[in-house]
Every structure is written in C-alpha cells, then in structure tokens.
Amino acid sequence: MTRFGQMTKHGVTWLALGMTVLASPALAESTPTKAFQAVMDCRPITDAAARLACYDAATAGLGEAEKKGDILVIDREQAATARRQAFGFDLSGLNILDKVIPKEDLNAVTTTLSNAYQDANGKWVMVLTDGGVWRQTDSISLARAPHGGSTVKIRKAALGSFFINVDGQLAMRAQRSH
Secondary structure, three states: OOHHHHHHHHHHHHHHHHHHHHOOHHHOOOOOOHHHHHHHOOOOOOOHHHHHHHHHHHHHHHHHHHHHOOOOOOOHHHHHHHHHHOOOOOOOOOHHHOOOOOHHHOOEEEEEEEEEEEOOOOOEEEEEOOOOEEEEOOOOOOOOOOOOOOEEEEEEOHHHOEEEEEOOOOOEEEEEOO
16 A cells, blocks of 8 residues: 555544544634644645655654643544533633533533432432432422432523432432532
8 A cells, every 4th residue: 555545544534533623613712732733734735745744744743642642632522522521510711612512502411310319418419320420409309219210301500500300300409519
C-alpha cells in the first residue's frame, strides 16, 4: 500500500473526526493547541507532496498528543453524554460543552435508579445507573419506595433547585451530591 493509501486508510477518518470536534464553535473562543495548529498549518501548502508530508507529521503529532493525554478528542455524542451525566452540577466554569448542548436545552433527564435508600434523617438517597447520586432535600413522603430499576425524571426547578419524580409519583426536591 502506498504512503498516501496508509494516510487515507488510517489517518483521514481519525483526522476528520478530530478536526470536527477541535474546530467546532465550542472551541472557537480558545487558542488551538499546538498539535491541532500544526495540522491546520498544512492546509495552505499548495505542493501535494509537501502538504502530504506536512499532514503525516502533523497527524503523528496529534496522535501522540492524544495518546499522552495532552489533548482530548470527543464527538458530539460523547459531549452530550457528559452533559447529561453532569446534570445537576454547576458547570458554569466549564462552558466548552455549551455549544454542543446549550445549558438551557437540558432542563430534564429521565434515567433509571441503580439503588435507593434512606439516610439517618429518613431522606431518600438515590444512585443513578450512571453513578450520579441525588439526595432528597424536602420532607415529601412517597407512597412507594424507590428501588433499583425505578424510573426517575429529574428536572430543573426555581433558583437552582431540582425536582425528582420516581416512578411517576409526587415530585420531591433534591440536590446532586456526586
């Protein structure tokens, strides 16, 4: 296989995905990483062989930076999953996900409980299947106890608080603790 064939087979798909994320509007406000900028610097090279050599070197550097953890390449689906998993936390300092799923577009999540128990004060502690932990903050009593497998809907309420409905029951106020 030719050198170009190897680049096409192994690098172009990865490079296109990485460039899609790294060139997204979410990062437009920040300075590009050196590894990403090296790839972008290849674009204006008019000589095909020189441009290919530039891309080969730049993508090798980009791959090395990703392997060492100097950069992180994620796609929209991964970013959306991260936003959903972080639902309930104040992420105002982490605005990188806002362009993928704006905060105001995520007002509620529906998920499943992994476990639920009452703490020493009789308040429910609910562990979601994604590992998130929510603690009841009001004194609402539920007709049926939450349990592993229960469906929960968590939605934003006023002043940064949240409501949780367990298996369609009356909503209780809760806050995210992990």
